[in-house]
Amino acid sequence: KQEVTQIPAALSVPEGENLVLNCSFTDSAIYNLQWFRQDPGKGLTSLLLIQSSQREQTSGRLNASLDKSSGRSTLYIAASQPGDSATYLCAVSGANSKLTFGKGITLSVRP
Amino acid sequence: EAGVVQSPRYKIIEKKQPVAFWCNPISGHNTLYWYRQNLGQGPELLIRYENEEAVDDSQLPKDRFSAERLKGVDSTLKIQPAELGDSAVYLCASSQGTFYGYTFGSGTRLTVV
Numbered sequence: 001k002q003e004v005t006q007i008p009a010a011l012s013v014p015e016g017e018n019l020v021l022n023c024s025f026t027d028s029a030i031y032n033l034q035w036f037r038q039d040p041g042k043g044l045t046s047l048l049l050i051q052s053s054q055r056e057q058t059s060g061r062l063n064a065s066l067d068k069s070s071g072r073s074t075l076y077i078a079a080s081q082p083g084d085s086a087t088y089l090c091a092v093s094g095a096n097s098k099l100t101f102g103k104g105i106t107l108s109v110r111p
Numbered sequence: 112e113a114g115v116v117q118s119p120r121y122k123i124i125e126k127k128q129p130v131a132f133w134c135n136p137i138s139g140h141n142t143l144y145w146y147r148q149n150l151g152q153g154p155e156l157l158i159r160y161e162n163e164e165a166v167d168d169s170q171l172p173k174d175r176f177s178a179e180r181l182k183g184v185d186s187t188l189k190i191q192p193a194e195l196g197d198s199a200v201y202l203c204a205s206s207q208g209t210f211y212g213y214t215f216g217s218g219t220r221l222t223v224v
Contacts, residue, residue, distance in 0.1 A: 004153070031209045043117075043202060043217040044154070051210065089153055097142065097209050098167065101153030 002027045006090055006102035013080055014110050021075040021105050023090030028068050035064050035075050036089045038104065044089065048075070080109045113137070115216035117203050123222045129191035132219045136185070136205030143180060144213070145188050146202040154202055160186065193223045 003026045013019050023033070032051045036044040048057045048064040050073070056065040063076040077084060087104040094100070116135040124130050136143050141162050146154035157176065159167040162183035171178065175194070180186040190197055200218045 032212065034212050036215070041220065044204075044215040046212060046214065049212040091153070091213075093209050093213075096167065097159065097206075098156055099144070099146075099154075099204075099213055101155070103151065103153045 002030075002092060002094055002098075002100040004090060004092060004100050004102035006088075006105050008105065009103065010106045010108070012108040012110060015080060015082060017080050017109075019077050019080055019107075021077070021088050021090075021107070023073040023075070023102055025071045025073075025090075025092050025100075027092075027094065028071050030068065030092045030094055033064075033066055033073050033090065033092050034099070035062075035073075036091065038087045038089060040086075047088075077107075080107075082109045082111050085109050115203055115205050115214050117201075117216035117219055119219055120217060121220050121222075123224060124193055126195055126223050127192040129189065130193055130221060131190075132188045132201050132203075132221075134186045134188070134203030134216060136203070137214055140205035140207050140214075141183065142206040142208065143186050144204040144206075145178060145186070146204065146215075148200040148202055148218070150199075157188070190221075193221075195223050197221060198223045 005024045034049045035047045050066045061078040087106045089104040091099045091101045143160040145157040148154040160180045178188045202218045203216045204213045206213045
């Protein structure tokens, strides 16, 4: 059974800091990995999708990497802003098309 | 392009009452998912549809939950009767296929009192 872990559960940083959010998964047989953002009381917004054959994806100040063999992904946020405050969820998709989520990391960027 | 549309956004009901949630996926997305997200947790799959067929409902509590996807487009998730532990956010997602990733709706926040 696939398990996805995100540690720590919460993170607080000052504005302008570069930061890395970590995600690990137990079964390396994945199709892809997707990072989502969730604002309080809202649904999930897709940030980046990395296929199993890819090593990284970039969008603006966000960069996500994938090391499938070691079961790890990182989401790098450059020059963090208060508007980046949200919960970031990592999810992996396997052969059964099921998306398995971590519990998320709640990020707070202090002005 | 409209995203995944869910309604209602919020619902408060008394325990033992029925409740229904509606989802309209992105046009052309054959795969539709219902997820449940408890407070402080990641979403967990309830049911997956390929067109109108439920291909994975192993996590759906079938004694009180039911779902349908008529004509392979929009879908309804029902709870009858609701229990206090059903309070959660119910998320709908759709996909063209695993390669393309998943798009989620805004969710329905259910509170059972």
